Amino acid sequence: MPELPEVQTIVNDLNKKVKGLQILDAWTDWPKYFRRSGGFEAFLKAVKGRKIFKVWRLGKNIIFDLSAGKKMLIHQKMTGHMLVGDWKMKGKTWVPKERGPLNDRINGYIHVMFWLSGGPSGKVGASKMMGLSDLRKFAKILVADERSFQNLEDIKYIGPDPLESSFKFSEFKSLIGKKRGPIKKILMDQNVVSGIGNIYADDILFTARIHPLKKVEKLNDKESKAIFEAVKKILKKAVKLRGTSTSDYRDTAGRMGKYTEARLVYQREGEKCPRKNGVIKRIKIGGRSAHFCPACQKL
DNA sequence: TGCAGTGTTGCTTC
């Protein structure tokens, strides 16, 4: 479940591993991903031969700035993650050059592969390959020209990034002030603040001592401020620990995130709360599970 | 064995 910290970890990895490389070729066994790009062939034509200038994050989206004014967007949705490794060709297929991400069972769901600067159609020898592992095939991939990119519905309404230093409490307050309903739902609304999903919303609200069902319109200034501070604190910590791997998420080398052990309440139903106040409870909010401590978090 | 649960987003329905 890549949320902001997981996407940031992958973006950081990609800037180390594939920035400056050229896309030589691509492959997929799930052409459905590319319907919006006019099919896989059209997508391939748009990205083939392009150099990767830089990789950055927009909410939970990974953006590749390519040469010739192209931008490639990848949203990993629930089970997607990008893997990068050195590989070699064996017959018509690619195999890991050494023990790498593909040896890990959870990463054996690569449905899109990019060959970078020296793949099967390039020179024999050194070759980077960048794969999208995506067990449930929910991911989104598209390529656009610089001009049309800004106007894509996919990103047009994305809210401010909570880790930007320009993101201040006054802005947060005014954004949530326009909404009503359970605070947990509002925190996960990508058009309010971008990047927060189920894992971090639960831990943020525990940190701020706010009940996930608390109505956003009932929050006082002190409570809103506590949530704002917790957003920054938890997300920063999770980036430092390279994300959470309670499920499929892995970094580009196939390694798990270490926030998994640092989790406060997410998927800890029945355990004693980290403040030793109560037992963590799970409820449903808008069809999703929310974990909280009934003793620490009051309505 | 079958079905609920998993969580992100966008589309459909009320």
Place this chain on the structure above:
DNA sequence: CGAAGCAACACTGC
């Protein structure tokens, strides 16, 4: 019109 429900898909656990 906004909110709720469901579909996209595949695997796990009870």
